[in-house]
Amino acid sequence: MTVTEQTPAPTTTEVGRARTRKEDARLITGRSRYTDSITPHGTLHMHVVRSPLAHATITSVDTSSALRSPGVLGVYTAADLGVEAVGLPCAWPITPDMKAPQRPLLASRTVHFAGEGVAVVVARSAAAARDAADQVEIDYEPLEPVLDMEAALAEGATLVHPDLGTNENATWVFDSGAAGTGSSVDEAIAAAEADPDSIVVKRRFLQQRLIPAFMEPRSCVVDPTGEQITIWAATQVPHILRTMTTVTLGVPESKLRVIAPDVGGGFGGKIGVLPEEMLCVVLAQKTGKPVKWTETRSESLLAAHHGRDQIQDITITAKKDGTVTGLDVHLLADMGAYLGLVGPGVPILGAFMFNAIYKFPALKFTCTNVFTTKTLTDAYRGAGRPEATFAIERIMDELAVELGRDPMDLRRQNWITHGEFPFTTVVGLTYDSGNYEQATDQAMATFDYAGLRHEQEERRRSGDRIQLGIGISTFTEMCGLAPSRVLGSLDYGAGGWEAASIRMLATGKVEVITGASGHGQGHETAFSQIVADQLGVPYEDVEVLHGDTHVSPKGLDTYGSRSLVVGGIAIVKAAEKVVVKAKKIAAHLLEASEEDLEFSGGNFTVRGTDKGKSIQEIAFAAFMAHDYPEDMEPSLDSDAVYDPENFSFPHGTHLAAMEVDTETGQVRLRKYVCVDDVGTVVNPLIVEGQVHGGLAQGIAQALFEEATYDDQGTLVTGTLVDYTLPSAADLPSFDTAVVSTPATSNPLGVKGVGEAGTIASTPAIVNGVIDALRHLGVTNVEMPTTSQRVWRAIQAAKGNTTQETPTDVHSPGAGLGSIDPNNPQGEVL
Amino acid sequence: MIPAQFDYVRPTTLDEAVRALSEGGEDAKVLGGGQSLLPVLRLRLAAPTLLVDLGGIAELRGIREDGDRIAVGAMTTHHDVVHDELLHEHVGLLSDAAATVADPQVRHRGTLGGALSHADPAGDLGAVALALEAEFVLAGPGGRRTVAATEFFLDYFTTALAEDELLTEIRFPRYTGWKHHYEKFNRTAQAWSMVAVAVALKVDGGVISEARVGLTNMGTTPIRASGVEAALVGQPASEDSAKAAAAHATEGTSAPSDADAAADYREHLARVLTGRAVLTAAG
């Protein structure tokens, strides 16, 4: 990776350095502490008995046989536990009239998706609980599943929640004309339709359903021994989990301690408040013993929240010279059976990103959220913004085709130029900084755009079996969630600040406490670098503490690429306060006035003298407290809560060279180049790693992953055999680079990076696949662009009719692909 | 993730194993390498009462020359098959295909006999055994019998093995000097074959004198592509003859339809991949 600094970095020793990570030492030696590795003495184990049916009335539950199974302490339904009235929280009521069903801990009368819990077994071992679960007999009366969003909204459709009277959760609208941030799209479309020098292009895109598929399955241990109930959980959001446990179960927040120990990835998939977590709390209270739950991978695929799943109807208008004039976005978003913690708001996070880097004068966004009898959807890496980026970058390509333009030239014509920043967009956001020209020029040069276009021409001319396509995505996104006032205006149920504390220990070490909750991002390393610079202390002397509400009592956790741009800035603010306090004591001890002191490299020196003291000496002096100013407390320790003034707007240009085997339909990613602008880079290694991983997930959406249901609402992709995650053998090495236009909205100049790769890459891949086939008459291939889909698209373009593909049928062959483990039809052996 | 309870025995001789299996009745299962069985047990898709582990029987493991045959013990791992010089020299197609089975860890444990007995039509080794006219040596309470590959595979996960029989050895004729290739098509590297084609050719002076072609996942069992073989014999090892022969690839197949591929696409793939496999082998 190359780093191009646009402006010289400030003279720092740590920020910008490619430090290898502090946290690795444990993880590479197996000295890890993931939740499932924690088993306090006396721990009981919970197993959830789940519905095999998507939609059914529960007619009877017989637990008698299970109760006689060895080692079983109890088998419970919601009624048995007295939790029938408990509902899990949704923190984002996007409209005042949003329809929200109760999301129970266990289904009582009706199950609403395959995988919903109906009963729980508590036993002395996980094996005993699992054995007894087979003995729980539940009878169901099947109801019609609700699987198709458009059908679900039609008159007379079966209702997922009859008490709501509709399958529509809410419809949320943003209209730049009405908001006064731009003009009217309806007028733009009418004008374009009437104008022979304008064009209207309409397309429908599908965002398939995805599964976050973090590597560590979800797990929790709830220990009720001791004055506070301790919850260890594989979660991204220990603080939110604590508050929401109180909201859900009424346990006083002060009686709860939540610990997120090592957490094996999340990608949004671990921001929920889980029925299983709440059940463990209830059972721990009931038994007085620690209660543990760890899901299997199959359970995780089935019941952990899914992501994406939208139908996108996009209309773009433009002058025939290429100038865009309007964008009309209609979305249907599948909520699944219930509302997750922020589920309804996920599509809304995309609302402000459809205009992307382009100067649209008019934009309207209409999103209808729909209930179906599927697993609920919630945040997955990017959450709303990948969907928006996909739609706009796909339709920019479509517009280029309609106008006969090079797709990059068309983008260049419409994007915000470097000189126009700060720029207020059609949706009212102010992009603080950016340089689309720089990222694009560098990416195109590295990619050899012209050379590949030439090769593409050659292959087309010769009718080569392997056709080449070039996919472009010039993306931006809004992250660093988020200015609290903006969240308030969107009816989000919390703020967007982050907290930090710095404790100066007597022996010279520094403890940094952050409310962000890392789970692989490298917070310990990056935050240590920041603090080392701020306080002038050695990097090694900084210890970062997080993920335990007793240690870090205040925080809003990690999601939405916020840890650095919100949490990191909170740390800077706390460090500034430490320095202010230290300076007072230093002045006192050095018998100088504060104005005469300079602070540099961790030392306070009296200007013009060689007198000085290090901040660590001051910390010791404060600890001793023998001699300090009378008007202050003997402590340097400081807290800060930082509420960001704006979102962070990373951007970049991503280019993919796609090879398509026109005989088999097989797609190969031959070359991927991206140049991302994420502002100031704290640690290039970590940034590069975030980009790589983000790319892999975005590319996997384009090429590999899809959660599918059969016509009865059973998840077909219920194991990792069927839900095909790419391995190392399925991906190439990426050519990534970073340029830096520092953010002006925060003192470090940093921008978020966690989601950028995922948001950017999906449309680059799909644009490339279609570009390879466009000359054959192919205009679209749905995601994932499997070999079969590509082959059928080619056949259809040739006018050949082919078979309907059963998307939901297991082959009897292919090992475990033959069976749905959650709903076994029969034995294979 | 936690299998149901079962009993376990680890006999050290074949006779003991046969007896244990016989006494275990219909709910006894043979544990070979365990790479297909254990996942099934973990998901509780099967609940045998007894596992008879063949891992302790030394005679079931190893590769040896046996007259005009190369005999592979049923408990020989894929890894050992891939790295065996005898097989490389005389049954190279088996080495090619075994190298594509699952992943390295699974190949360290999974066995040739286990894979063939499991008889998943998407498994890679059945088509090879069938095309190469392997013999299967079966041992049961009544003694040993030898079954031709054409008689071994009966249906999905169903073979000529009786409930109280074990597969002990797979015997391959020698294909010394033949050219070979296993062309596998799958969605991701660790996925099972969507379709795969096993090809062995005897080429004399640029002309194909004999051909063996097997298809993976084109029916309820592995399929021998006899039509392709017939079309290849006597033809030059060229692109044209490969293409012409490949047109026969779907004869006698009954391709399954599933989410990865509907039957017509599988049939198309079988033709394309057969042509490629022949060309690669010949090249």
Next chain:
Amino acid sequence: MAQVRVTVDGVEYADDVEPRMLLVQYLRERLGKTGTVIGCDTSNCGACTVHLNGQSVKSCSVLAVQVDGSEVTTIEGLARDGQLHPVQKAFNDNHALQCGYCTPGMIMQSIDLLGDNPDPSEHEVRHGLEGNLCRCTGYQNIVKAVRDAAQKMKPASATPDTAESAATSASVAGGAS
């Protein structure tokens, strides 16, 4: 119950286990070897990879009773006296891990791969790791780390210092596996 005697990370153990207990469960629940983790139930993820008699296996796909009389090396048995195995060090040097959950399996499989092929190409590394899933890194730095370790483990090209450490560590792994 069945008895199993097994050497794990250089220590001999004898235990009674249920036949159904998987090796990974035995390692984690009976021996406290929680460094080896479970990521799936279909043998796809490879997170639980350990060495059994010197070969990489998925410890979810082996019964504890099957390892009677065998030698097992886990991620916890690679480093000795604070000396990391060159592959462990390379994972740190090349930022080849993020959440760390796939890491034990990745490292164990990488060591196996380098045992078979001391100087693998990028393609060979990618295919050698096809049984291990990672959701964080996009694999690029893992591949880089394995190739870096391969170079460091070559006696000829290593500096005297690292050659010695590589040899020491390799012998640890070799002896243990």
